[in-house]
Amino acid sequence: MQRENQRAKLFSRRVALLTGGQLGLLGALVARMYYLQVIESERYKVLAEENRISLRLLPPPRGRILDRFGELLAVNQLNYRVVVIPEQTGSVSETLDVLSNILQIGDGDRRRITRDIVRKRRFLPVTVRENLTWDEVSSISVNAPDLPGVMIDVGSSRFYPQGPEVSHIVGYVAPPAESDLTGDPLLELPDFRIGRNGVERAYDLALRGRAGNSQVEVNALGRPIRELARNEGEPGNEMVLTLDLHLQRFAMSRLADQESGAAVLIDIRNGEILALASTPSYDANDFSKGISGPQWRELTTNPLTPLANKAIAGQFAPGSTFKIAVTLAALESGLVGPDLRVRCPGVYALGDARFHCWEKHGHGSLDMIEGISRSCDVYFYEVARRVGIDRIAQMAKRLGLGQTLGIDLPGERAGLIPTREWKLATTGVSWQQGETLVAGIGQGFITATPLQLAVMTARVASGGLAVVPHLARDKASGQRLGPRQEPDFPSIGLSASSLAILTRGMRGVVNDPRGTAFKARIRDPSMAMAGKSGTSQVRRISAEERRTGVRKGNQVPWRDRDHALFVAFAPLESPRYACAVVIEHGIGGSAVAAPIVRDILLEAQRREQEHPEPLQRVAST
């Protein structure tokens, strides 16, 4: 009992202490409340009623995009626009009524404005109209007293001075969609744009920069009275691309004669993309201004798919250009030697099936080098049959086919290199030997992008290095250019002797009078090229058609015509450039694609003599 009393006494003492302490702390709260509500009340009343502090974000200027010589590809332009701040406007709809006496405000605009007001915080400005003329700016300023919460804002909008010629590469910016909003108030600013495509999207964060802010005291009408504090942000980084605008334009103009195609020019030594052309194109400025419905429908329904960057996203059967991979697979496996001779009667029989050579009358007897340079299909049916699809597929993958190469652009496609396993898994049917033959001439399941074909050529021309393409001169940071390290590509392990045989064959394609693309040769020996043509069938030729005579080229509707392909590298001694051209439904690789490759390679080599060094450092503006 004694103990119990002791315990109760201590308890009472401590409860008294505790309650005293609790009351004391509440007293501190009351004191604080008294300070805020009575002593400082006037100040807060002023802040609340008349002089609300308006915290404004200062959007960072988006980084410019330049080509390797400092030519401007994407810049910022001044843009006058009228905005309304909902919290400072008595009634938004009345204000819009007054405004519509000065400006055209359609019903669609009104709906968008009302939606934006609901979506955003009330202290953030909502854009009413952009790209105002000077007249409109001045009449709004004159009427300012009748327009509480309405302000003229000078922002910047994105401009692409080169137009459609680089649109696929540079991409474009667009207002953030609902799903892009991360809670970062920067994204809710009226003229904030995020990269939607191309380099603008791939390096969006680096280009964006960091926002600053300014605390402005404003009166009830929303007119700024003074700036209390300002914190400058950081402008976005300037991006320098490996692209050479001149060569890009040249490639685009050479493709312009064709309806649809793509060209890739790559520097073999370091994987820099010098030109990445895809036709037809679109004007990225249409997007930064806000694209209209009909324009958008036109772009998306056009059968020539102007929005797609075919250089990285177009997947085509590589046709005979694939014989490069088949040759290497054969020589490296040791199953076929360079001295293998095959007699081509124009057709190859496997069981009951007959496989035709493009040369109806046959090539006669050929060795491997002639097989390549004259692109004999029968020769490669035989080689493919001996080597087998899995070895061919393995080699193709080493050369960069059948996988994305990690170029710094969105939307790159992987193409397809089939294997036995793949076919069983996807179709449930096992691989047929006939399919190996078809694969030997780059037909059937096989597809590749123009970029992959250029990289394959670069890997061959570099003596078997795993060349990887890139577009930003400093890919690691996506930042302003500093001293740059040349990439050190690992070897893909090809023997010098195999490469020598392949190269002799590819040299013959353009330099041997019997080669498939002799007409497209480069006469200046110091600039001469080696290449491989390809013509890939879009549809099957029936036995019926073969009997009655295959219809040629222009008699066939465009969509059924063959694709024309050509890949090449130059100069022959110490190769520097690799180029791939694909002309959709262009009919003949050697006749249509090869001259384009030749011209691009020639132009690149001439240009190298005029402008030996690319830009090393960009002067900041």
Add this chain to the structure above:
Amino acid sequence: MPLLFATPRGDLTILGKLRQVNWGLILLIAVVSSIGFAMLYSAAGGRWDPWASRQMYRFGVGFVLLLVVAVVDLRVWYRFAYALYFVALVLLVAVEVAGRIGMGAQRWLDVGFLQLQPSELMKISLVLVLARWFHGLTLEDVGRPLSLVWPTVLVLAPAVLVAKQPDLGSALLLLLMSAIVYFVAGVRLWKFAAIAATAGAVIPLAWNHLRDYQKQRVLTFLNPENDPLGSGYHIIQSKIALGSGGMWGKGFMQGTQSHLQFLPEKQTDFIFTMLSEEWGFVGGLTLIGLYVLILLYGAAISLRARSQFGRLVAVGIVSSFYIYAFINIAMVMGMLPVVGEPLPLVSYGGTAMMTLLIGFGMLINVYVHRDLQIGRHGQTPEA
């Protein structure tokens, strides 16, 4: 059923107990809750929907629970303290597991008809187990450091689980409430100093385990200007709304800052700001005054109880009520980081209302059974 409703004299029926119920305290609780209904009515722009009507309904349900909890024999609560505690602990582990599967923060379990928030159940059952543990100790026992090991485990296990949810506010509440129970149970002051020193050493470690948004809240508290458009915005706007209320306030439903959406979450965390904007310093002071009365009632009940178990339960319950109120009010005035604790009995929210009313049920229970004696090992001493 004899045990459930037995009293030392064994002569109190349920009706008799109800007559013993502390109706003055219940009146206070009802007045404070009514202030809450009025503020919710105002927050919705003068409509009962969506908050005020639902809050009143919950108050009604909670009030019945309060009475039930109050008349059950105190020894029943003593006996089932551990059972309740372990059920709450298992549920906490269950949410942790469910949360991990469902990705992200998870605080409640969906049991069909209601959402069960185990951290709320834990707030009450932790008071019960701590009270039961210290009830069984003499003062000499309390002086032995070893006797504090078990209750500390009982406190830390749920606190860590709740903090991981992550619900820092509730974890903090569990810790503070336990510290207060330790204090009134007679734990020496130097031991608190030692714990404070340890905590000081652990803070840098704990910092690394906070989520980014939690770090942001603490940093913003230390320097609101740092992030004027993000979390700091809430505190700045809350101070402006509160300060502009002045001595007498702008009048019921006239709070410009609250009604123009400057004030975030005005129906929950920032309801005190809204009250102070509309009813001024006088209104805020009135509410704090009512809270003080409840606090004093609680202290009086604890002093009047004859069992150590009852005393500790009373202090534990009334202290957690106090901590809620203090943290919330200090938070909206920019004196503490925004941790998201509700204002007790006033903020909109069903689970907090239930917990509080059940807690008050326990408090009243201690009053009803104030003369009940419980032996150190739970037996009824022969009088």
